[in-house]
Amino acid sequence: xxxxxxxxxxxxxxxxxxxxxxxxxxxxxxxxxxxxxxxxxxxxxxxxxxxxxxxxxxxxxxxxxxxxxxxxxxxxxxxxxxxxxxxxxxxxxxxxxxxxxxxxxxxxxxxxxxxxxxxxxxxxxxxxxxxxxxxxxxxxxxxxxxxxxxxxxxxxxxxxxxxxxxxxxxxxxxxxxxxxxxxxxxxxxxxxxxxxxxxxxxxxxxxxxxxxxxxxxxxxxxxxxxxxxxxxxxxxxxxxxxxxxxxxxxxxxxxxxxxxxxxxxxxxxxxxxxxxxxxxxxxxxxxxxxxxxxxxxxxxxxxxxxxxxxxxxxxxxxxxxxxxxxxxxxxxxxxxxxxxxxxxxxxxxxxxxxxxxxxxxxxxxxxxxxxxxxx
Numbered sequence: 001x002x003x004x005x006x007x008x009x010x011x012x013x014x015x016x017x018x019x020x021x022x023x024x025x026x027x028x029x030x031x032x033x034x035x036x037x038x039x040x041x042x043x044x045x046x047x048x049x050x051x052x053x054x055x056x057x058x059x060x061x062x063x064x065x066x067x068x069x070x071x072x073x074x075x076x077x078x079x080x081x082x083x084x085x086x087x088x089x090x091x092x093x094x095x096x097x098x099x100x101x102x103x104x105x106x107x108x109x110x111x112x113x114x115x116x117x118x119x120x121x122x123x124x125x126x127x128x129x130x131x132x133x134x135x136x137x138x139x140x141x142x143x144x145x146x147x148x149x150x151x152x153x154x155x156x157x158x159x160x161x162x163x164x165x166x167x168x169x170x171x172x173x174x175x176x177x178x179x180x181x182x183x184x185x186x187x188x189x190x191x192x193x194x195x196x197x198x199x200x201x202x203x204x205x206x207x208x209x210x211x212x213x214x215x216x217x218x219x220x221x222x223x224x225x226x227x228x229x230x231x232x233x234x235x236x237x238x239x240x241x242x243x244x245x246x247x248x249x250x251x252x253x254x255x256x257x258x259x260x261x262x263x264x265x266x267x268x269x270x271x272x273x274x275x276x277x278x279x280x281x282x283x284x285x286x287x288x289x290x291x292x293x294x295x296x297x298x299x300x301x302x303x304x305x306x307x308x309x310x311x312x313x314x315x316x317x318x319x320x321x322x323x324x325x326x327x328x329x330x331x332x333x334x335x336x337x338x339x340x341x342x343x344x345x346x347x348x349x350x351x352x353x354x355x356x357x358x359x360x361x362x363x364x365x366x367x368x369x370x371x372x373x374x375x
Contacts, residue, residue, distance in 0.1 A: 007250040008246070008249045008250050008273045008275045008276055008279075009252075009275060010275040010278055011043075011046040011047055011049070011275070011278040011279070012046075012278075013046055013049065016045065016046060016049065016051070017042060017045075017046060019051060020041070020042045020045040020046070020051060020330070021038075021042060023051060023330060023335075024038050024041060024042070024329065024330070026335045027329060027330075027333045027334075027335060030333070034329065037322070037325060037326045037329055038326075038329070040281070040303070040322070040323065040326040041053075041326040041327065041329045041330050043281065044254065044323070044326055044327050044330070045330060046278075047252055047253075047254055047278070047279055048164075048252055049252060051330065052330055052331045053327045053330060053331065054164075054327065054331060055163075055164060055165050055254065055323065055324060055327050056163050056164060056165075057106065057161075057162045057163025057164070057165070058104070058105045058106065058163050058165035058166075058167065058256075058320055059105065059106040059107070059108055059161050059162075059163055059165070059166055059167065060096065060097070060100040060105050060106070060107050060108070060167040060169070060313055060316055060317055061108045061109075061110060061157070061166060061167065061168055061169070061244065062086070062089050062096070062097075062107070062108070062109045062110070062169050062170075062171045062312075062313055063110050063112050063154075063168065063169070063170050063171065063237035063238075063240050063241050063244075063261070064082055064085070064086045064109055064110060064111055064112060064113075064114050064170075064171040064172050064237060065082070065111075065112040065113035065114060065132070065133070065170075065171075065172045065175065065234075065235045065236040065237035065238075065240075066082045066113060066114055066115035066116075066131070066132030066133070066172055066173055066174070066235075067132065067133050067136075067141070067172060067173060067174025067175065067177070067178050067234050067235045068132060068133050068134040068135030068136060068137075068138075068141060068174070068234070069135060069136060069137065069173075069174040069177055069178065069212060069213075069216070069234075070132075070173040070174050071135055072135065072137060072212045073208060073212070074173065074174045074177050074209065074212060075173050075174075076172075076173050081116065081173065082114050082115065082116075082171065082172040082173050083114055083115070083116040083117075083118060085171055085172075085311070086109050086111070086114060086118060086124075086171060087118070089107070089109050089171070089313075090109050090121055090122075090123055090124055092107075094311060094313075094314075095310050095311075095314050096169070096285070096310065096311055096312070096313035096314040096316075096317050097313070097317075099314060099317035099318055100167075100313070100316075100317035100320070103317060103318075103320050103321055105167070105317060105320055106123075106162075106163070107123055108123055108124075108125055109123060109124050109125070109171075110124075110125045110127055110157060110237075110240060111124060111125065111126050111127060111128050112127060112128065112129060112150065112153070112235075112236040112237040112239070112240045113128055113129050113130055113131065113132055113133060113235065113236030113237065114128065114131070114132070114172070115131045115132035116131075125157060127153045127157065127240065128236075129142070129146050129149055129150050129153065129236045129239070129240075130142070130146065130236065132236075133178075133234035133235050133236060136178070136181065136216040136219070136220070136232060136233045136234055137212060137215045137216040137219060138219070139219070140220070140231055140232050141178070141231065141232060141233055141234030141235060142231050142234060142235075142236065142239075143231060144227060144228060144231045146231065146236070146239075147227050147230045147231040147239045148227065148239075149239075150236050150238075150239025150240045150242070150243065151227075151239050151240070151242050151243035151246070152243060153239075153240050153243060154239065154240035154241060154242060154243025154244035154245070154246075154247070155243040155244070155246060155247045156243075157240070157243075157244055158243065158244035158245075158246075158247035158248050158251075159247050159251075163253075164251070164252075164253045164254065165253060165254045165256065165320075165323075166244060166245075166248050166253060166254070166255055166256070167255075167256035167258060167283070167313070167316035167317070167320070168241050168244065168245065168255060168256065168257060168258065168262045168265065168316075169258045169259050169261070169262055169285070169311075169312035169313035169316060170235075170237045170238065170241065170259060170260075170261025170262060170265075170312055171237070171311070171312065171313075172235065172237060174234070174235065175235060175237060175238075175260075175261045176259075176260045176261060176288075177195070177209065177212075177213060178233050178234040178235045178238065178261070178264075179194070179238065179260040179261040179263065179264035179265075179294075180194035180195055180213065180260065180264075180290065181213055181216060181217065181233035182229055182230060182233050182238065182264040182267070182268065183260075183263065183264050183267060183293075183294060183297065184217070185217070185220075185223070185224065185229045185232075185233070186224075186226060186229055186267055186268070186271065187267070187297055189293070191210070191213050191214065191217060192206075192210060193290065193293045194260065194290040194293055194294060195209050195210065195213070195290055196289050196290055197287075197288045197289055197290065198287065198288070198289045216233065219232075220232040220233070226268050226271040226272065227268075229268075230242070230268055235261075237261060237265075238261055238264055238265045238268065239265075241261065241262060241265035242265045242266075242268045242269045242272075245265060245266055245269045245276055245279075245280075246269050246272065246273060246276060248279065249269075249273070249275065249276040249278070249279040252279070253279065254279060254281065254323070255276075255279050255280045255281070256280075256281055256282075256283050256316040256319065256320070256323070257280050257281065257282045257283065257316075258282075258283040258284065258285055258312050258313055258314070258315045258316040259285055259286070259291070259312030259313070259315075260288070260290065260291055260294050260312075261312065262312065263282075263291070263294040263295065263297070263298070264294070266280055266298070267297065277298060280298070280300075281303060281319070281323065282295055282298070282300045282301070282302050282303060283302060283303055283304065283315035283316040283318070283319040284302035284303070284304060284305060284306070284308075284315040285308060285310050285311060285312045285313065285314040285315040285316075286308060286309055286310065286312070287307055287308065287309055302315065303315075303319045303322060303323075304318060304319050304322065306318065
């Protein structure tokens with residue numbers, strides 16, 4: 001599939017939407033309204049173009065890459081290298097990967113451009129475009145050819161996934177800052193809006209980031225075309241994510257978006273094929289204030305607000321059970337039968353005392369509107 005040929009259909013279908021809402025009305029007549037699960041269920045039905053959406057084999061994909069901006073002191077908050085963070089994910093030692101596996105999600109780490117070598121191992125896809133991007137402050141982070149190569153790699157990865165749900169998150173030193181540069185240029189907004197983490201962010205940290213990133217912006221002041229912007233500011237993980245999202249949407253698959261890099265990749269993808277945002281549901285891993293600005297670009301709110309400060313991918317793994325329940329509302333809950341409801345005998349299990357009732361979902365946190373993207 002060429003990135004210049006959009007095979008992505010908008011999900012708008014008024015007749016199907018009315019049918020989905022009518023089905024939900026009948027289902028909710030059993031026990032009452034189910035709040036934000038209902039519009040989420042409608043979204044899932046529209047994505048799959050069916051009254052009975054079925055989600056299977058979800059995969060959390062962590063796209064890892066290094067950035068030349070790291071030489072200017074742009075680092076991960078925890079001080080680890082990109083390679084160290086990727087290894088923790090592969091060893092199932094990050095909350096995101098632990099939660100994902102507990103919820104039945106596959107976990108894949110894609111080496112899009114980690115500077116240091118990663119030995120072959122299960123759940124690692126070696127798709128290195130190069131050993132890290134160059135420093136966007138002194139020149140283009142990558143060539144336009146490398147940006148296109150990254151998109152093609154993402155297309156191949158997405159096309160070969162077994163399931164119909166892909167959760168996307170970025171990982172790497174400078175990944176969030178590169179994403180901020182891309183979003184700032186594409187949306188003609190101050191890069192500062194995407195950098196401020198909150199009111200307690202140390203002034204000296206913000207000042208340093210602004211010096212570095214505004215210098216990069218000045219270096220590439222005349223570049224506005226989406227793929228050229230991606231090449232100018234990086235990174236490889238953004239390019240690969242972009243391709244993965246395009247193919248997922250072309251196959252009418254659900255895309256879970258978690259974090260600033262995933263938002264930047266989605267913005268690039270939407271400028272290639274605007275309907276791609278119809279297939280995106282936004283999750284959240286951090287309380288970063290700049291992420292609020294990124295979500296606002298899509299007129300979206302995160303599915304969950306849990307007040308966390310964890311790495312990207314954590315929000316997607318925690319949101320997955322809620323998404324699965326929204327689909328079950330359409331596929332598994334039965335309509336209220338006509339006429340009176342007759343009592344049925346309860347099955348008794350002998351041998352171990354009274355049967356225990358199945359446990360419900362624990363409080364998943366504050367549920368927010370699941371998006372309604374506008375183009």
